[in-house]
Amino acid sequence: MDTADLPGGGRLHLLRRGQDFEILFGEEQLMGSWDSESEEALATIVCERLGTRAGHLLIGGLGMGFTLAAALKAAPAEASITVAELVPKVVTWAKGPLAHLFGESLNDPRVTLTIRDVSDVIEDAQAAFDAILLDVDNGPDGLIHLANERLYCNWGLRAARDALRPGGILAVWSAYPDRVFHDRLQNAGFAVEEIRMVADDDDDHHFIWLATKPA
Structure with a gap:
């Protein structure tokens, strides 16, 4: 139906x-409209x-929009949600x-949409968020945008920890397991839980890491 050029190629x-x-x-498939359970679970x-x-x-x-819609449904009525999207298209x-x-998600007054690299939003924040939900690649590597590597490296995870309030959660979606990333989250000072979910074909799994900043 359409194409969208990415910054950096x-x-x-x-x-x-x-x-x-x-x-x-x-x-490489990034997402399909028929399988949204794990994106909502994020x-x-x-x-x-x-x-x-x-x-x-x-x-x-x-x-x-599946993660956004689920957040609007599950978060407290007074919550605010910032969505950072890199690609205007x-x-x-x-x-x-x-x-x-999307329905009315983008029109909800609790939502602020910014066309910006989420890494920059994180690096500019200090104890600003109660949760950071990342689903920008197919896992913890810079698949669609090489600069996304900084989200998952040691100093990028420390930046995410600093951007969270005490007791806040960094949640990362992935289409595959990654023990090295799990250990990297722990080394960055998070308490880590890995959730494994069955994907739509029952033969594959999606993964969510919940990394909690100490209170």
């Missing part, structure tokens, strides 16, 4: 097959853990061919 493709939509990076589980302390959430990556898709997936 590469291209996203928006495809439609019948009633289903998917976003590809080259030939927000739902974090909000359940934080309860009334989920006052300000940062979502890295707009995607198809993704926002265009959200308001155009994917509008039926």
